[in-house]
Amino acid sequence: MIIKQISVFLENISGRLAEVTRILADNKINLRALTIADTADFGILRIIAVKPDEAVRILTQAGFMAKETDVLAVEVEDKPGALAAVLDIFSKNSINIEYMYASLERSADKAVIVIKVEDVERGIKVVEANGLKPISAF
Amino acid sequence: MSFSKVEALARGELESLQFDRLGFTLEQAFKTPFYRGRLKEAGIGEDFRPGSWEEFQRLPFTVKDDLRAAYPVGLLAEPHEKIVRLHASSGTTGIPTVIYHTKDDLSSWAGLVRRSLCAAGAGESDVFQNMMTYGLFTGGFGLHYGAEELGMLVIPTGAGNTMRQFRMMRDFKTTIVHATPSYLLHIHEKMREEGIGREELFLRKAIVGGEPHSEDTRRKIEELLKIDVYNCYGLSELNGPGVAFECVHKAGMHLWEDAYIMEIIDPDTLLPLPDGETGELVCTTLQRNATPLIRYRTRDLTRIIAEPCACGRTHRRIARIMGRSDDMLIINGVNVFPSQIEEVLMRSRGIGSNYQIIVEKAGALDKLTVKTEIASSAFSDDTRSMNALTRYIKEALKASISINPAVELHEPGILPVWEGKATRVIDTR
Ligand SMILES: [Zn+2]
Numbered sequence: 001m002i003i004k005q006i007s008v009f010l011e012n013i014s015g016r017l018a019e020v021t022r023i024l025a026d027n028k029i030n031l032r033a034l035t036i037a038d039t040a041d042f043g044i045l046r047i048i049a050v051k052p053d054e055a056v057r058i059l060t061q062a063g064f065m066a067k068e069t070d071v072l073a074v075e076v077e078d079k080p081g082a083l084a085a086v087l088d089i090f091s092k093n094s095i096n097i098e099y100m101y102a103s104l105e106r107s108a109d110k111a112v113i114v115i116k117v118e119d120v121e122r123g124i125k126v127v128e129a130n131g132l133k134p135i136s137a138f
Numbered sequence: 139m140s141f142s143k144v145e146a147l148a149r150g151e152l153e154s155l156q157f158d159r160l161g162f163t164l165e166q167a168f169k170t171p172f173y174r175g176r177l178k179e180a181g182i183g184e185d186f187r188p189g190s191w192e193e194f195q196r197l198p199f200t201v202k203d204d205l206r207a208a209y210p211v212g213l214l215a216e217p218h219e220k221i222v223r224l225h226a227s228s229g230t231t232g233i234p235t236v237i238y239h240t241k242d243d244l245s246s247w248a249g250l251v252r253r254s255l256c257a258a259g260a261g262e263s264d265v266f267q268n269m270m271t272y273g274l275f276t277g278g279f280g281l282h283y284g285a286e287e288l289g290m291l292v293i294p295t296g297a298g299n300t301m302r303q304f305r306m307m308r309d310f311k312t313t314i315v316h317a318t319p320s321y322l323l324h325i326h327e328k329m330r331e332e333g334i335g336r337e338e339l340f341l342r343k344a345i346v347g348g349e350p351h352s353e354d355t356r357r358k359i360e361e362l363l364k365i366d367v368y369n370c371y372g373l374s375e376l377n378g379p380g381v382a383f384e385c386v387h388k389a390g391m392h393l394w395e396d397a398y399i400m401e402i403i404d405p406d407t408l409l410p411l412p413d414g415e416t417g418e419l420v421c422t423t424l425q426r427n428a429t430p431l432i433r434y435r436t437r438d439l440t441r442i443i444a445e446p447c448a449c450g451r452t453h454r455r456i457a458r459i460m461g462r463s464d465d466m467l468i469i470n471g472v473n474v475f476p477s478q479i480e481e482v483l484m485r486s487r488g489i490g491s492n493y494q495i496i497v498e499k500a501g502a503l504d505k506l507t508v509k510t511e512i513a514s515s516a517f518s519d520d521t522r523s524m525n526a527l528t529r530y531i532k533e534a535l536k537a538s539i540s541i542n543p544a545v546e547l548h549e550p551g552i553l554p555v556w557e558g559k560a561t562r563v564i565d566t567r
Pocket of ligand 1: 387392448451
């Protein structure tokens with residue numbers, strides 16, 4: 001139930017981001033989640049797409065520096081306090097969250113949160129032990 | 139390895155040969171309008187023949203601007219019918235410098251290059267692909283005629299057109315190439331891109347010249363291409379390549395002292411420095427008929443290695459060029475050589491071989507930015523590890539040049555790639 005996130009180095013954030021999304025769209029690869037971490041002079045784009053292996057191959061061919069990273073994703077109810085409860089589980093088990101972001105798509109009452117921790121397998125076990133369901137695919 | 143007797147003359151004999159030939163150079167110099175004036179000004183008579191180094195130092199220096207002022211024929215010592223070729227600096231702005239050659243001049247130049255290539259372990263069974271620009275620039279022709287003189291099969295591809303270079307290297311089993319260091323790095327990149335395997339090539343050595351580079355760059359090229367790389371020194375005013383050359387021991391370049399008198403001077407005081415101290419290289423030609431040069435200031439910074447070399451040649455060596463006094467950047471009052479920056483970058487893991495140095499004004503201060511390309515292997519989705527890489531390079535640079543630079547990481551392929559001489563420094567001040 002490890003999710004493969006695609007990480008892409010963005011030389012120039014707005015211009016290159018538009019290119020990445022266009023290339024993926026041209027290849028009919030849908031994006032499920034997306035976030036950008038930026039530093040002073042470059043950005044790192046993190047995306048969840050339907051066919052991660054293919055997406056990395058296409059982006060690399062197009063000259064991008066792209067690689068896969070293991071993350072986990074959980075569904076949380078769209079109500080006050082739900083996210084805090086999930087974060088509590090991690091902190092009680094001393095698992096450090098490196099970063100997290102929300103999926104683009106959500107149903108009326110649920111949101112999907114993508115979470116990066118160092119040991120993804122352990123993260124999944126802990127989440128399950130606490131009665132939550134890590135999702136296996138987007 | 140065999141070499142001619144003159145390459146191993148006892149120091150005393152070599153020095154008397156130098157004084158003998160210096161007489162010839164002075165004779166030729168007095169035939170040129172430029173030196174007639176310059177030597178007279180310095181109180182040097184036509185019969186002056188130095189008998190010691192102290193006396194030699196009475197001779198005036200010659201600088202590049204003198205050559206420009208003497209353009210086009212002020213430094214020509216022979217009648218036009220004796221001249222068979224000229225080379226000129228390609229300077230896009232300003233007056234070029236021109237060096238004329240008689241047949242004898244060309245043949246002694248080719249002889250020096252032949253000797254140099256032998257020192258680097260080349261032989262007549264080698265196939266030599268010359269990837270240096272042919273033309274007014276001396277790099278192409280200089281090695282070409284020396285390589286032919288040695289008896290190698292010479293393929294004059296010139297610079298650029300990398301796919302054709304590969305075809306020639308593969309089909310004619312090239313064993314030695316002559317190129318700039320940045321072009322060799324480019325070749326390696328291209329091999330990876332095009333999926334050309336090292337085993338398809340028969341390459342064993344490369345002669346590099348044309349641009350300053352560091353020892354780390356040499357080692358990097360040697361590792362990447364699995365070849366031996368030899369450093370060569372030349373300057374168009376002193377013929378071009380073949381002034382000094384590394385022997386197989388790769389421990390400094392033997393400067394051919396039967397063809398040049400070398401000195402190292404302090405560029406500020408103009409006083410000669412003892413062997414081993416770093417300063418500006420000054421050369422006097424000893425075998426040139428058409429354009430003799432006396433105490434020519436090369437602007438190249440190096441030092442003399444006087445200790446005997448394991449190869450047995452007695453001609454002293456010069457160390458890798460540290461930079462040109464012209465290339466030196468003064469950033470917030472500190473002297474910085476681009477070669478120092480390159481050295482740090484080549485040593486750093488996680489970045490590629492391309493870089494760019496930008497110097498600009500930021501208010502009253504100078505700002506130095508070093509742009510490098512991140513290697514795919516070092517790319518991480520974690521901003522902290524990427525920032526750590528930037529910080530590491532920054533600190534390594536600070537330790538080497540005593541200046542705090544801004545360091546930028548870029549995608550591979552973003553910084554301009556050079557197929558010829560690299561101009562990696564952009565100074566907008
Ligand atoms: Zn030697």
